[in-house]
Amino acid sequence: MTPEFPSTTGMHDPFLTPPPGCPAHGLGPGGLHRLDEAEDLSELYEQLREQHGPVAPVLLHDDVPMWVVLGHTENLHMVRTPSQFCRDSRIWTPLLEGMVKPDHPLMPHIAWQPICSHAEGDEHLRLRGAVTGAMSTIDHRGMRRHINRSTQRLVNRFCEEGSADLVGQFAEHLPMAVMCEILGMPDEYNDRLVESARDALKGTETAIASHAYVMDALSRLTSRRRAQPEEDFTSHLIMHPARLTDDEVREHLRVVLFAAYEATANLLANVIRVVLTDPRFRAQLSGGQMTVPQAVEQSLWDEPPFSTVFAYFAKQDTELGGQRIRKGDGLLFAPAPGNVDPRVRPDLSANMMGNRSHLAFGGGPHECPGADIGRAIAEVGVDALLMRLPDVELDCDEDELEWRASIASRHLVELPVRFAPKPPQDVMQKPGLAPVPPQRATWQVGTPQPTPAPAPQPTAPQQPEPTPEPVRPKGAWRRLLRWWRGY
Numbered sequence: 500m501t502p503e504f505p506s507t508t509g510m511h512d513p514f515l516t517p518p519p520g521c522p523a524h525g526l527g528p529g530g531l532h533r534l535d536e537a538e539d540l541s542e543l544y545e546q547l548r549e550q551h552g553p554v555a556p557v558l559l560h561d562d563v564p565m566w567v568v569l570g571h572t573e574n575l576h577m578v579r580t581p582s583q584f585c586r587d588s589r590i591w592t593p594l595l596e597g598m599v600k601p602d603h604p605l606m607p608h609i610a611w612q613p614i615c616s617h618a619e620g621d622e623h624l625r626l627r628g629a630v631t632g633a634m635s636t637i638d639h640r641g642m643r644r645h646i647n648r649s650t651q652r653l654v655n656r657f658c659e660e661g662s663a664d665l666v667g668q669f670a671e672h673l674p675m676a677v678m679c680e681i682l683g684m685p686d687e688y689n690d691r692l693v694e695s696a697r698d699a700l701k702g703t704e705t706a707i708a709s710h711a712y713v714m715d716a717l718s719r720l721t722s723r724r725r726a727q728p729e730e731d732f733t734s735h736l737i738m739h740p741a742r743l744t745d746d747e748v749r750e751h752l753r754v755v756l757f758a759a760y761e762a763t764a765n766l767l768a769n770v771i772r773v774v775l776t777d778p779r780f781r782a783q784l785s786g787g788q789m790t791v792p793q794a795v796e797q798s799l800w801d802e803p804p805f806s807t808v809f810a811y812f813a814k815q816d817t818e819l820g821g822q823r824i825r826k827g828d829g830l831l832f833a834p835a836p837g838n839v840d841p842r843v844r845p846d847l848s849a850n851m852m853g854n855r856s857h858l859a860f861g862g863g864p865h866e867c868p869g870a871d872i873g874r875a876i877a878e879v880g881v882d883a884l885l886m887r888l889p890d891v892e893l894d895c896d897e898d899e900l901e902w903r904a905s906i907a908s909r910h911l912v913e914l915p916v917r918f919a920p921k922p923p924q925d926v927m928q929k930p931g932l933a934p935v936p937p938q939r940a941t942w943q944v945g946t947p948q949p950t951p952a953p954a955p956q957p958t959a960p961q962q963p964e965p966t967p968e969p970v971r972p973k974g975a976w977r978r979l980l981r982w983w984r985g986y
């Protein structure tokens with residue numbers, strides 16, 4: 500590592516650790532900040548930006564040294580320059596020098612695996628080519644229909660209650676339901692699979708058993724489709740000319756399922772929070788407008804589902820953001836601080852609508868290949884949720900919402916909401932044939948209209964015909980028609 504990083508071997512004396520609240524708390528050898536001890540990571544990133552500029556030296560668990568890339572430009576430069584930075588942890592100096600113990604909490608991310616996320620060059624092209632090739636066969640219209648129906652099914656489970664936790668009962672379920680369908684194992688989707696994936700990602704004592712449960716389902720799927728291919732992602736992955744082995748197929752199904760599940764569940768919860776709390780979504784209150792796709796993009800800027808990605812490694816001595824980076828140094832790709840870099844966002848409250856240059860999906864050769872799927876689940880899912888629960892409201896103050904943060908992600912623990920109880924709806928039935936309660940008067944949920952938003956309407960009974968409609972705004976009708984026509 501660079502000379503700026505002190506040697507950490509055997510230097511840490513627990514008796515010298517300052518108590519919580521002391522200004523020196525969270526500092527390790529050499530006065531470097533320990534990311535894992537930070538009480539507020541976004542505050543720490545701003546402090547580091549001020550102190551070191553766009554690339555800062557920090558410590559991970561066990562005082563393992565790392566750079567965190569805070570600048571928007573520097574993050575993009577790193578991910579887009581494979582000649583200088585790669586994702587192959589086998590060249591990471593602290594690992595080669597034995598500083599990273601086998602029980603290091605980040606080991607699941609650190610340990611090199613034969614998957615596209617860690618591969619480089621021709622091998623990356625081969626593995627990623629198989630993944631993107633299989634993705635290109637996904638029928639997007641069918642997927643949107645499935646997102647709609649899965650949303651209906653999930654809403655049916657709590658719509659009569661008048662209240663729900665939209666993290667535990669919706670956001671954590673919808674991506675799994677959709678991914679099981681895409682991969683070709685709709686019958687495996689159930690509460691146990693969702694709980695196992697959630698548990699495996701949390702790293703609790705039962706994480707290994709939970710992970711095994713998910714892997715078991717993926718192994719069965721691989722064997723079934725190897726024996727008899729069908730028209731789904733897994734069959735296309737197996738049949739791709741890259742000729743993946745069964746192990747490679749299973750590992751890539753795992754990467755896709757977990758990446759899609761975790762990131763999209765975080766995104767969904769964040770988008771619903773924006774929709775419920777951002778005054779720009781409540782056209783009536785502010786005179787402004789925000790559609791669901793715009794709420795998705797706003798969340799991707801403000802709360803990227805992965806705050807940081809572990810990690811990139813320097814292939815040679817180089818310079819980044821004014822820092823001297825040595826061959827073998829590790830760098831955290833960091834969408835969360837990169838997205839709020841004051842050089843690209845001097846005013847954080849400024850409107851980012853229409854601007855997709857955030858870092859949420861990464862960039863360069865490893866850029867997320869599932870961005871369209873993640874966006875579709877969030878957009879169609881939230882739209883369909885609002886169609887079913889037009890009067891849904893947050894059931895607590897926004898500042899009472901609890902967040903859980905780690906270096907890798909920050910997500911809502913719960914999202915309690917209330918609404919008038921409603922009967923379940925036939926998921927195969929087109930929306931509108933069942934009685935739909937009145938739209939909450941203050942919302943704009945459709946495509947932006949050049950004209951002012953409709954004024955609040957009395958809660959008159961709904962008319963089934965698509966003639967002048969006293970309650971729903973035009974955007975909702977447009978979506979309804981889109982749904983009918985299947986696009």
Ligand code: HEM
Nearest residue numbers: 615616758759762763766804860861862865867869872873
């Ligand atoms: C909102 C949802 C999502 C977000 C924010 C997200 C974000 C990311 C990020 C930041 C990376 C790493 C990029 C890098 O290393 O530079 C990544 C990689 C990846 N994502 Fe996503 N992702 C999402 C959804 C999905 C979905 C739905 C799928 C699959 C259907 C998927 C599959 C993958 C795969 C296979 C990789 C590894 C690509 C490679 O290394 O070549 N992701 N994603």
